[in-house]
Amino acid sequence: MLHHLKKLTERPKWTAYEKLITEAIENGYHIMGVYDFWRHRNSFIGNDKMLVLRHDIDNSVNDAYHMFLLEKELGVKSTFYFRWKTVSPVLIAELQDEGFEVGFHHEPTTLSLPFLLAQCTYVETFSEYSYQESFIKANQQQLKNDVSQFQHIFGNINSIVAHGHRVTTDMGISNSDVVNPEILKELGVISANDLMKDNAYRFIAITDQDSVYGIWNKESNSHNPHNLVARGKNIVLLTHPSHWGKNFFKRLATVKYHKWFGVIT
Ligand SMILES: [Zn+2]
Numbered sequence: 001m002l003h004h005l006k007k008l009t010e011r012p013k014w015t016a017y018e019k020l021i022t023e024a025i026e027n028g029y030h031i032m033g034v035y036d037f038w039r040h041r042n043s044f045i046g047n048d049k050m051l052v053l054r055h056d057i058d059n060s061v062n063d064a065y066h067m068f069l070l071e072k073e074l075g076v077k078s079t080f081y082f083r084w085k086t087v088s089p090v091l092i093a094e095l096q097d098e099g100f101e102v103g104f105h106h107e108p109t110t111l112s113l114p115f116l117l118a119q120c121t122y123v124e125t126f127s128e129y130s131y132q133e134s135f136i137k138a139n140q141q142q143l144k145n146d147v148s149q150f151q152h153i154f155g156n157i158n159s160i161v162a163h164g165h166r167v168t169t170d171m172g173i174s175n176s177d178v179v180n181p182e183i184l185k186e187l188g189v190i191s192a193n194d195l196m197k198d199n200a201y202r203f204i205a206i207t208d209q210d211s212v213y214g215i216w217n218k219e220s221n222s223h224n225p226h227n228l229v230a231r232g233k234n235i236v237l238l239t240h241p242s243h244w245g246k247n248f249f250k251r252l253a254t255v256k257y258h259k260w261f262g263v264i265t
Pocket of ligand 1: 058
């Protein structure tokens, strides 16, 4: 209880994020966005000290904007993944102007949920239904439409990544289930998750989702990014900007949100 209260009252953590990136810079890390790594991956085989930065903008565009300004000041580049509900033409234009990467945080199952629920008389039947080929196909089509619409509005993108939505995963399917290599090829994009599939780079995935409140687990040496950076390990760092800019009231709202609707990743 005390632990939760302590987390709840913590201040925004921009300085903690800045500290980590500064440590990586000082230790000679090559810091880059997802597609920047992917494009040059052949020249990176055998390298250490690689840090790939990925941000999933689940909720707050303001915090994403703060993250962008901070990284711009530090002189590093990263990839920002937007959901439809967080797309910001202003931020996207600025990111593109400054050489940052813009990606799509896809969630076809979330978007098609009202339609799908209308097909099922009982929610209990949904998880069975969700594995049917027709369901997957409908969501793949939704994904294709979403990516092409996103590109139509905001210009070309090179990578996408699935948004984990509790409502649909509870029902038996996740947004990442919809993606396969053929679809990615057809869309001409990569999935940020692909980086973890190639052992040649020995990436360690770190996420600020280790705790609901958005702080990595400091007790665990193997997943403490400060330790990993000190040891020169290759890291894919997933952060949610809203976890770093929270104040007390925002945190309180998140606790309620998590309680009622589940954890968003
Ligand atoms: Zn997400």
